[in-house]
Amino acid sequence: MKQFEARDSMYRIGVDVGGTFTDFVMVDTADGSLAFHKVPSTPHDPSSAIAAGIAEMLELNGVDPASVGYVGHGTTVATNMVIERRGVPTALLTTKGFRDVLAIGRQTRPSLFDWSVRKPEPLVGRHLRIEVDERLDKNGTPLVSPDLDAVAELAVRLRDSGVKAVAVGFLHSYRNPEHERAARDAIKRVAPELYVSISSDVVAEFREYERFSTTALNAYVGPRTQQYLRRLREKIALSGINIEPLTFHSNGGLLPVQTVEELPVLTCLSGPAAGVIGSARIGADIGETEIITFDVGGTSTDVSLITGGRAQFTSSRLVAGHPVRMPMVDIHVIGAGGGSIAALDDAGALKVGPTSAGAVPGPISYLRGGTQVTLTDANIVLGRLNPVSLLEGRMKVDRAPAEAAIRRQIAEPLGLSVEEAAHGIISIATANMSRAIRSVSVEHGHDLATFTLFAFGGAGPLHAAEVAEECNLNKIVVPKEPGTLCARGVLLSDLSRDYVRTALIEANADTWPRVVTLGNELAALAREWLASGAIPGASQELLFTLDARYSGQSHYIPVHLGTLNDGAMNEFARNFHRAHADQFGYSLDERDIEIVNVRLRAVSYVAKGASVPPAMGRSLETALIDTRQVYFGADRGWIGTPVYRRALLPAAIPFDGPAIVEEMSGTTVILPCQTAEVDRFGNIHILLRG
Secondary structure, three states: OHHHHOOOOOEEEEEEEOOOEEEEEEEEOOOOOEEEEEEEOOOOOHHHHHHHHHHHHHHHOOOOHHHEEEEEEEOOHHHHHHHOOOOOOEEEEEEOOOOOHHHHOOOOOOOOOOOOOOOOOOOOOHHHEEEEOOEEOOOOOEEEOOOHHHHHHHHHHHHHOOOOEEEEEOOOOOOOOHHHHHHHHHHHHHOOOOEEEEHHHHOOOOOHHHHHHHHHHHHHHHHHHHHHHHHHHHHHHHOOOOOOOEEEEOOOEEEOHHHHHHOHHHHOOHHHHHHHHHHHHHHHHHOOOOEEEEEEOOOOEEEEEEEOOEEOEEOOEEEOOEEEOOOEEOEEEEOOOOOEEEEEOOOOOEEEEEEEOOOOOOOHHHOOOOOOOEHHHHHHHOOOOOOOEEOOOOEEOOHHHHHHHHHHHHHHHHOOOHHHHHHHHHHHHHHHHHHHHHHHOHHHOOOHHHOEEEEEOOOHHHHHHHHHHHHOOOEEEEOOOHHHHHHHHHHOOOEEEEEEEEEEEEOOOOOHHHHHHHHHHHHHHHHHHHHHOOOOOOOEEEEEEEEEEEOOOOOOEEEEEOOOOOOOHHHHHHHHHHHHHHHHOOOOOOOOEEEEEEEEEEEEOOOOOOOOOOOOOOOHHHHEEEEEEEEOOOOOOEEEEEEEEHHHOOEOOOEEOOEEEEEOOEEEEEOOOEEEEEOOOOOEEEEEOO
């Protein structure tokens, strides 16, 4: 495939599409130097910002587009379509008697005690959920075959009624995909323009609710994801770059365009996952293995846990309330970002988020038509953000209208000064962010004192100091150009794809060969996929995981295996007992073990080059670019605070807070009680002063 043929070219570009900004990182493979860029996102067509940003970055750095050999990008296009319900009209064909699985779900409420919180309506309306008279037994043996002529007639009627996509989810198809594939072929024969997803291709696991939901979501976003990728490919080609882009997926790897067009559901947490992977790789360079990632953008705050240098993964999560059954980086997302709107609720209390001003109209201070106070406006009014311009002068801002709006909308109704109201906005956002951090750490038995807060995103370093203070975290690391770390994470990732088959087999000497056979079937699929997009000379690896539980349990835990072969059963059993004890505090060594799913991750390792220390400044004096008044709360008040240009900061020379560090993609705030120092890779380390 063309996108891999030029991987040894001189320049590699990583892109992350956010709600407010689209970020770019470019590496010169000849010397390891990095270039960073940022442009406002274009929500109506994210490909426009990507193409324009790449062109600007190449021009600013004097790079010939023909010398670009790699473009990888993370995107939330599919997620946003689900959140905003902008997918296409979609139908679901399902086994007779299972029409209402999507509506019934697990018969649980999203919030046990809040009756105002409602389950989202299924992405497929009931009138488009259609039963097919077919049946397999629990072992996959056909009992009733579908009437394919009737399926074809139904496809024509659906197409003529305006349906653009069809999801096919039959009971027990995870055991035998024969009926689903036959239905798909019948549909495509008479209505080739319909986008068709079958559950045995999307997620071949038992539990029909999650399987049907994931397949319906995949079909719902499929056609418009295809359109987006087509526009992106055309615009990149017009820029003179002669390769196809890769797309980052939610499990921390890269996929070619063709795979994403077939399985867009894989990208539901694409951008945030890249930041976690990038954090783990950078952490490995500086000896940090216990990390809480703190990614604050314009719309959301994303937090995740890295332990032992490894990101944490989950096999399912909700996307806008809809279950998605896919392996993905475990990220907790809340609606708190730079664009989060601050307002008084009906009871007169101040709230911040989850609603966001986004890229359009944006914060009031951006002068793009915004009228509601945001978290960014509060930071500009308090002097934490540059009150004149951002992005190293490329983006003009104005403090005055933000101050007037805070006075009118919040301060006067609450009887506060402007600075008290603005600091109150920041304090509420800090509390919300801190709760998210505790939810992935303390609530799972982790001691926060042993972790480092890895702050990135455009607003992560802006709020990290106060969040660390709130959570009693002792150390913060801010990577170079933190606002572009998700784009940088794309450059630090490998090509990968995940496969799964449900087993439901008791683990013993007699049944183990069946487990190995399932693994071999997955390995054959993986090798075929790897061969279709082979990277010349790249090393490849197949990584097996078995989902397992004690006999009689309902839920299962993942157990990683080096290889899955005839002699691996005893190793698996030992690893399972150990993993169960680690997670639940006990093991039942005499109890039978049931293998629920066999999982395989196929990886093709991309050459990334060595991490090269950036050029550093000579002294703190030369890095000092300004001193401005910054408000640090009622007990500290306004303090004359030095402002440093990050690129000019020297390595290994500590400096005390309060301080502000500015760079193109972010601003770092260091509190009066903290000390900062830059390491040889350009990362800022912030410690609580003893």
